[in-house]
Amino acid sequence: MFLKFAYLNLFRNKRRTLSTGLAICIGFVGLNLLGAYIFRVKKALDTTSVYSALNGHVKVYKKDSLDQFSLQPQKFIFHPDEAGKVEKVLETLKEHIDYVGKNLNGTGLLSNGTVSHPVMFSSFEPEVYARSMSQPEINLWAKDWVLPSQFESVKVFEKNNEVVSITPKIADIMSVRYPLAQNESLQLAGRTLDGDLNAVNVDLGAEHTTGMQFLEDTLILVPFKKVQELFGTEGNESFSIYLNKNVDIKTFKNLLDRRLFDAGIEADTYLYYDEKINSVYLGTMGFLYVMGAFFVFLIGTAVSLTIVNSLTMGIIERTREIGTLLAVGFQRRQVSRLFIIENLLVGLASIAVGIVLSYLIAGFVNNLNIRFMPPGVSGKIQFRLVWNVVIAASVGIFVLILTFGASLVVMKTKEKAKLIDLINDAGA
Amino acid sequence: MDNVVEINNVFKSYQLGSTEVYAIRGLSLNIRRGEFTALIGASGSGKTTLLNLVGSLDVADKGEILIENVSLKNLNENQKSFLRNEKIGFIFQSFNLVPVLNVFENVEVPLTIRKGLKDSERKARVLAALKDVGLEDFAQHRPDQLSGGQRQRVAIARALVTEPVLILADEPTANLDSNTAHHIIDLMLELNRKRNTTFFFCTHDEKLMSRVQRIIKIKDGVLVD
Numbered sequence: 001m002f003l004k005f006a007y008l009n010l011f012r013n014k015r016r017t018l019s020t021g022l023a024i025c026i027g028f029v030g031l032n033l034l035g036a037y038i039f040r041v042k043k044a045l046d047t048t049s050v051y052s053a054l055n056g057h058v059k060v061y062k063k064d065s066l067d068q069f070s071l072q073p074q075k076f077i078f079h080p081d082e083a084g085k086v087e088k089v090l091e092t093l094k095e096h097i098d099y100v101g102k103n104l105n106g107t108g109l110l111s112n113g114t115v116s117h118p119v120m121f122s123s124f125e126p127e128v129y130a131r132s133m134s135q136p137e138i139n140l141w142a143k144d145w146v147l148p149s150q151f152e153s154v155k156v157f158e159k160n161n162e163v164v165s166i167t168p169k170i171a172d173i174m175s176v177r178y179p180l181a182q183n184e185s186l187q188l189a190g191r192t193l194d195g196d197l198n199a200v201n202v203d204l205g206a207e208h209t210t211g212m213q214f215l216e217d218t219l220i221l222v223p224f225k226k227v228q229e230l231f232g233t234e235g236n237e238s239f240s241i242y243l244n245k246n247v248d249i250k251t252f253k254n255l256l257d258r259r260l261f262d263a264g265i266e267a268d269t270y271l272y273y274d275e276k277i278n279s280v281y282l283g284t285m286g287f288l289y290v291m292g293a294f295f296v297f298l299i300g301t302a303v304s305l306t307i308v309n310s311l312t313m314g315i316i317e318r319t320r321e322i323g324t325l326l327a328v329g330f331q332r333r334q335v336s337r338l339f340i341i342e343n344l345l346v347g348l349a350s351i352a353v354g355i356v357l358s359y360l361i362a363g364f365v366n367n368l369n370i371r372f373m374p375p376g377v378s379g380k381i382q383f384r385l386v387w388n389v390v391i392a393a394s395v396g397i398f399v400l401i402l403t404f405g406a407s408l409v410v411m412k413t414k415e416k417a418k419l420i421d422l423i424n425d426a427g428a
Numbered sequence: 429m430d431n432v433v434e435i436n437n438v439f440k441s442y443q444l445g446s447t448e449v450y451a452i453r454g455l456s457l458n459i460r461r462g463e464f465t466a467l468i469g470a471s472g473s474g475k476t477t478l479l480n481l482v483g484s485l486d487v488a489d490k491g492e493i494l495i496e497n498v499s500l501k502n503l504n505e506n507q508k509s510f511l512r513n514e515k516i517g518f519i520f521q522s523f524n525l526v527p528v529l530n531v532f533e534n535v536e537v538p539l540t541i542r543k544g545l546k547d548s549e550r551k552a553r554v555l556a557a558l559k560d561v562g563l564e565d566f567a568q569h570r571p572d573q574l575s576g577g578q579r580q581r582v583a584i585a586r587a588l589v590t591e592p593v594l595i596l597a598d599e600p601t602a603n604l605d606s607n608t609a610h611h612i613i614d615l616m617l618e619l620n621r622k623r624n625t626t627f628f629f630c631t632h633d634e635k636l637m638s639r640v641q642r643i644i645k646i647k648d649g650v651l652v653d
Contacts, residue, residue, distance in 0.1 A: 001533075001536065001537075001540040002540070004533075005526075005528075005529065005533075005540075008528040008529065009528055011528065012527070012528050320522075320524060321524070321526055323524075324518075324520070324524040324526070325537070326509065327483070327485060327512060327518045327524075328512065328513065328518065328537060328538040328586065328590075329509050329510065329513020329514070329538055329541055329590075330509065330513075330541055331505070331509045331541075332505065332509075334541060418486075419485050419486070420480055420485050420486040423480075423485055423520075423524075
């Protein structure tokens, strides 16, 4: 009866019910699409951080290596015997691990005989690169965050283990032909770990984008073996661990830390979004979360005020009815429950409409293929809204809680009205 | 006959600006079970205030009111709600029906909060009350589809449906033409006889007085002979 009564009351003042519903619906759609945008950016950053940037989900360095490697590389590199110990530990965790890559990064000079350009280089192992680029997440979340030719690079690396990947910006700087000629020779000069000058021959043939404006004229990808040759070492600076799907990465990191400690290996481990190895991720997501929280506050306040206003008006209009209900034996909390149910029904209906609406809007916006260049990003990316059922459900629950809370506050305030004043319609 | 209502030396005043106006002044009165009692008096004499105090819709400043030997003074808000639902039926001057509910649902309202009442029993009670007021064929109508007299019958059925010991009616015929008013009083009398329900109502319609078993006059908040 309560439910039916509440339902029938929604048609009492259709215009107000509609305006309240509309406010809740717009609030829901706004929050849902905001969530869809943040979700898309997070997924894209997750994917590029783990796979495109070849960081893996967890990275293992020798203790304090992150700060000290460039100063004392011989001390902070994993020498083959130490690397072997780490690999043994990783072997004990193989049920969680998809694959593992080794890294060796540094700085040097890239030269084609005409132009020399200072670069930072990041190593890659062709098979790790191939596996990373073939991850479905790349296509799903970060297709417009990598160059289409990067998928082709996999085949190039398979055929020739001396090919480096450069960015289009570096290609411009070095005046190399575009599209890149295969097997054009370059020289990469740098210092060995002992401090001596050294140079290795590499081939041109692949290109990539870092995604970051400040790295586009700097970062090249060099085969791991070539970097070892340049550095005169058989060791590696770090391990990138790529985990199986559905593995909780924090739990894995804790487990790995314990196993490394038990094996007597002094190492630091970092999750892919750790500020120390991925400040861009943390900065971007931090900004989006703050912006999201601000909008949640604004929209939440607007929705709450609309509900408070609508409910207050409803109570004023139905003062005598409330008095009558109390007179025939309803308790005040039962009357409050009736009004709250009414608002929750409006909320539920609005959310149902909002789910369909936000889904359609997201599809429409995605079809428009709006492209823009966010600050600091090297190329245009699509303004894409990824409608997600978990986000929709979470926002729905949030909006319902908001509706319930706002209704409860109003009803608690109005519960203090005297029964005789309500009967006499002297205001609630 | 035992007393359904006992009113002992009750005072009630209202604040009108800076002036304190006494609506009831030291009034004492008993209403016996099954009585059909009219409270008459001029406007502002305290009729409605007294009815509201008896119905626990308002609180006396001083004195005591007992319903079936239970003092209203000792009851909290929820207990008063329970008492009103179990023992008292209300008929209001302007009917106070819920516009979005049909006749059946309006009558059903006080029973929806009764615990332990089966659906079938609730339905039977509503139908019996509607039959008693002659509206069994109007169960699906909404209040705005009924005449004033019919609406007041619905209100009477709503008051009856809980099978209360006392029905309080505040000017139940004030919004009706005289013919309909007589019919409503006839109906109340019939229900009083048939169900032995105690009726305590206020009116200033002198034409209805001849039909009433007991008349109590009130003036300036005190009973007069």
